[in-house]
Amino acid sequence: MKKITFPHMGNLYIAAETFFKELGYEVIVPPKNSRKTLDLGMKYSPEFACLPLKINIGNFIQALKKGADTIVMGGGVGPCRFGYYCEVQKGILNDLGYDFQMISLEPEILKTFNNIRQVMGGVPWTKIYGSGKLAWNKIVAIDEIHKQVLKSRGQEQKEGTINEIYNKFLERIQDIWSIRGIKDIKNEYYKLIKEAEGNYKRGIEIKVGIVGEIYVVIEPFTNLNIEQKLGDLGVTVEKELYISHWVRQFLKMDNNHKEVKEAAAPYLRGTVGGHGLDSVGNAVLYAKKGFDGVIQVAPFTCMPEIVAQSILPEVNDNEDITVLSLIFDEHTGEAGLKTRLEAFVDLLARKKKLKGAVSSG
């Protein structure tokens, strides 16, 4: 019996666990990302590799120690480094003496199917389809609730209530095994979140969009939970990058990419790999939608995001939006981030009030 494991990325583990468990495999979810995971990863990864690779290595080592023997990992054909992670990680872990099988999912559908077959062995296609559908529904439901949480956190009646609701939701959805049940629980918690809403903490609505590298955007451990920090400051947060979005892009089913591309065109002519183009395009779109600010988050030395980071000041100058770029690495400190966010939000609030005064007076 294969014991399957996979890297952490936000709430991905809920869907992945569902998928493989439904197929009848044993799943070993690596312990939640922690300082220990990062330390393990840092110790064995190349120094200048990007943060996600290091955390992945940490995840894998912790999972392999717990007895996993098959790693499922995303692949790619460039030009972002992520596409070659699996190869390097395999090398590093083999060098450490671990014995395992690594399966990389390539963004070519035929190859992916072949790879899935390789893991599944004799499991019939209908079953794969069924469990895939269940996992997909779960992840979409989680992302929808997450989206609402980001919107409502800035206007909760009592601090911490929405977080409580959200955590409870995540806990409960793990044990639901029917599409019907997923729908019900989603509606139930959607209502609960709406009920917890009250007035804006700052008196006015400040809207901030988060763009950047997908792993850092999605994984709260790497971005020091920036969404919650912003929410606590009374900010309405929006982002485009969710796991469901990533899966859609991975399978080339992304529909609104054209819009993003067109928005970015005056600043960046074409794709630069990863989500560099999305960062620029979404920043422009947020400006057009009347957002007050955009925060770009990226790991240190991330290539596509460096291109976006070079270009975002131009967006800041030409569009009506304020951009802040935050680079995260293994040394980023909590207090420093908090201070910067507070200053940024204060600036946005002041700007908005001034603007209101000018237009009304």
Next chain:
Amino acid sequence: MKTRIGIPRSLFYYYYYPGLKKFFQDLGVQVVLSPQTNRRIIDKGVKKAVDDICLPIKAYFGHIGELLDKVDYIFAPRFISLGKKNFVCPKFMGLPDMLRAAFNNKNLPPLIDPDIDLRKGIFPIRRIAHLIGKRLKAGYLRVEWALWRAIYRQKQFEKIKKSGHTTAESMKILDDQKNIKNTKNKSLDLESGQNKNDLEIAVLGHSYLIYDDYLSMGLIKHLKDRGIKILTHDMIQNNILEMNAVKYNKKLFWYYNRHILGAANYFINAKQDEIDGLIQVDAFGCGPDSIINELVKLRCKENDISLLNVNLDEHTGKAGIHTRLEAFTDLLIRRKSG
């Protein structure tokens, strides 16, 4: 007065300059080259570029800064892909856009920034050439003529490189037309005359890094002065590089890095007995290198090959690098003599 086009002595210069120069000259344009990299250029680049970006791109920004008021156009192509199923580093894909953002649009002379995307074959080169020709107001036939002469020139350049010369040497030989015929016989003998200690070291790294004397702290020159024979990836036939790159791993998608990985695999596996050691040169913040170097490191460990990793940034001191190189070569000599 002739139209002046500026070419930064950085990045793609080290791969395509001979061909580009021929092309623009035949179009009747004056080519202006930025000076050799120096402290002033690096300082300019550091000021203009984002902090975290890699050293060669900072140097590139500096070179563009040098050219600003000396030229009418700047040639700054947007590289996307140089062959089927491959890409270049993402930073290359955003070069002209990053330049526009860094230098205020008004200060920057018009950029000639064609998209170089050869994923569907090499034919787009002709279309790109005609696009450039149109911008520079050259006639159709003139562009055709210039293109073929440029390709011929570039091929000669490649040939000289593959016969065992470094890029700088090859450019010199190419400029000295008479030499071209003699290179075949001479080939590697050029250096072997002064080969004092029979050491043969493979230097792995991007051409724009190892051949830039300032960025690499004169690494190649230093080794040559000590009488060491040097091998680099661009002295090996491309098909051997490609073959060796895919032999052991999943196909790497960065064009230049695939060649470097191919060279590393070739040196480690096929030429194990001839090579005494490997020197890996990479720049601070280089994404692809951080991944490749780990693989090369692991493979060297398996095959018991000496490896020196040199990481360069804008603060690297010459003395420190040279001490490390000397220690490494001394070690290799001791190892060789048993």
